[in-house]
Amino acid sequence: MSGTVYLVGAGPGAPDLLTLRAARLLARADIVFHDALVHPETLALAERAIKVAVGKRSGKHSTAQRFINKQLIDAAQKYPTVVRLKGGDPMLFGRAQEEIDALIEARIPLEIVPGISAAFAASAELQCSLTRRALARSVVFATPREAAGSKQNEWAKAAAAADTAVLYMAAGEAQSVSDALIANGVPASRAVVIVENATGESRKVIPTDVGHLPAAAQHVGDGPALVMVGEVYAAVQALGIDLPEAYLQLR
Amino acid sequence: MSGTVYLVGAGPGAPDLLTLRAARLLARADIVFHDALVHPETLALAERAIKVAVGKRSGKHSTAQRFINKQLIDAAQKYPTVVRLKGGDPMLFGRAQEEIDALIEARIPLEIVPGISAAFAASAELQCSLTRRALARSVVFATPREAAGSKQNEWAKAAAAADTAVLYMAAGEAQSVSDALIANGVPASRAVVIVENATGESRKVIPTDVGHLPAAAQHVGDGPALVMVGEVYAAVQALGIDLPEAYLQLR
Known part of the structure; x- marks a missing residue:
């Protein structure tokens, strides 16, 4: 037994x-x-x-x-x-x-x-739904971390095809993530929000866009972070972090 | 106040x-x-x-x-x-x-x-992970229900680009879902599992594939159902439903 x-x-x-x-x-x-x-x-x-x-x-x-x-x-x-x-x-x-x-x-x-995945907790904190009528009806969860034998940047095709994309374990390789999204047809101006330590006391919310993702990711610390991409994030405000005025004007 | x-x-x-x-x-x-x-x-x-x-x-x-x-x-x-x-x-x-x-x-x-979405509960019951190393590294959640003003079958492009797709509110329009997936390049032989009433007592698990989805969906009752599509579902067994031998041989 x-x-x-x-x-x-x-x-x-x-x-x-x-x-x-x-x-x-x-x-x-x-x-x-x-x-x-x-x-x-x-x-x-x-x-x-x-x-x-x-x-x-x-x-x-x-x-x-x-x-x-x-x-x-x-x-x-x-x-x-x-x-x-x-x-x-x-x-x-x-x-x-x-x-x-x-x-x-x-x-x-x-x-x-089952448990609550970070994407749902982050969405609740942002008060920003992953889907929205007539604007976002598909959501992809993907990770750019390559496993041995996996096809290069297949994840980016899926992320580009969906209305909203939540990328796990992506903030540490922001430059290649940004490059891969743009190479797959995502506009550099598409809204992005990085959420570090969702539901934690040291939570950070960093709004940016696909083109400026590498610069924005430099503000991410050691905590687990999500890179959330999609038109639904256009109006999200920074939280838990002091961003320079010049940075916020980039959007 | x-x-x-x-x-x-x-x-x-x-x-x-x-x-x-x-x-x-x-x-x-x-x-x-x-x-x-x-x-x-x-x-x-x-x-x-x-x-x-x-x-x-x-x-x-x-x-x-x-x-x-x-x-x-x-x-x-x-x-x-x-x-x-x-x-x-x-x-x-x-x-x-x-x-x-x-x-x-x-x-x-x-x-x-936040709450547990049905896709996670169904995955737990199936003992089948949405992602799998070297096989499935992206998951899309989508619905084929069209809202006014939305682009026709945009959801199917996202579903076809991801390794695993979970379709909400899709079992009732199984024929057009199957057609749209195939039109977007998903092989008719790709494994599908329909899960009705995930975590409920009257739960049903119906294994099929993209081509046979319309026939399989006829076994779905009135409960909320997910259509889960991807190679990860190739080995899932039927549960809570007696399927004819001939049906099971279709896979």
């Missing part, structure tokens, strides 16, 4: 944006494997659990992922309730499938609990 | 997929305006609130929307805590912007609480 592994979305950061189901699971978890970015108050809900941080370092992803898979399988042999807690929603850019496939192969019972 | 309007995502259906923040707001709400599809247990969290159903009927959307806007503004003059509860996440296909703009214009304090 093996325990069950629950792959749980921790949401965008603010601890009260966790689901009720996730909170109840954490309360009865025996062991929790969590990403580096999960809020301490969220972890504190797992009162009786052993907590294991399994943050990955870039450049060593594959090795680390195999090790996490093994840790989950081993824990399920030992404990009834194993929680794997991932920032945001586990099914979007979370590499969840590698963990799911390993658990299914090992015949470990598995349940997945 | 006016009250605050909270635009709150009720999540995909299961009452425990609500956020902690939403549950706390409902508990102290004075009045709740809710969509038709919100679960009775979710509404029951609003113990002390007046509940007002504001479901829209198709064909009368604009009139109904203006009336909802007015109801929210009037309620905020009278009550400290007004909750507008919308299925899923309010910022995706929820027409939230019309309510937001009306509230801002009326200078009513406004906060938005």
Whole structure:
């Protein structure tokens, strides 16, 4: 008899944006494997659990992922309730499938609990809907981070074809993101907003446009950031950051 | 002094997929305006609130929307805590912007609480990630429902350009959805899964492909359904529905 592994979305950061189901699971978890970015108050809900941080370092992803898979399988042999807690929603850019496939192969019972992805939390804070009647009826979520074997800049074609695009893990390579969008037909004047630390206390909102994205991204700090692109962002105001007057006039 | 309007995502259906923040707001709400599809247990969290159903009927959307806007503004003059509860996440296909703009214009304090959109709940139930390393790195959420003034089938270009596409409100027009995807270069053999009533007790999962989507959609009932398109769905199995052997061999 093996325990069950629950792959749980921790949401965008603010601890009260966790689901009720996730909170109840954490309360009865025996062991929790969590990403580096999960809020301490969220972890504190797992009162009786052993907590294991399994943050990955870039450049060593594959090795680390195999090790996490093994840790989950081993824990399920030992404990009834194993929680794997991932920032945001586990099914979007979370590499969840590698963990799911390993658990299914090992015949470990598995349940997945969805979470609020950062794009939805940022939209709520901006009070700016991802879709809008007659203006935006498609939204793409993409990441410019290239995996081995993936086609160069395929993500930019999808981002250019949708009315609204939310780019995860994109602020660190703003120049190539801007270049790829423009090469795929997105006007340099299309509105962009960068949101760093959505729902966190040190949240920053930096309005710009596709052409000025590289300059704007220099104001982004160490926190996780979204690059949101689309006409719906034309009226968004800066928040949590003092931008020079000259910068704001660029838009 | 006016009250605050909270635009709150009720999540995909299961009452425990609500956020902690939403549950706390409902508990102290004075009045709740809710969509038709919100679960009775979710509404029951609003113990002390007046509940007002504001479901829209198709064909009368604009009139109904203006009336909802007015109801929210009037309620905020009278009550400290007004909750507008919308299925899923309010910022995706929820027409939230019309309510937001009306509230801002009326200078009513406004906060938005994100919710789990159906695509994430369905992905969790299918145990099938929206993205997958080296296979799917972009996801589009779109709807084929045409609004007045929108460009014909623009949604299909975005759906064709992304690795994974989740189409909301699409099962009822499966033939034109299939035609539009194929016309935009999606292979007829690309895997599709239709998920009806994600997280509900009467959930159905119907695997098919783009070419056979119209035939498969005939098995969809009255519940809200997602049409999910992409290579990631190639191995999904039917659930909650008895499909004829001949049907399953089509894939």
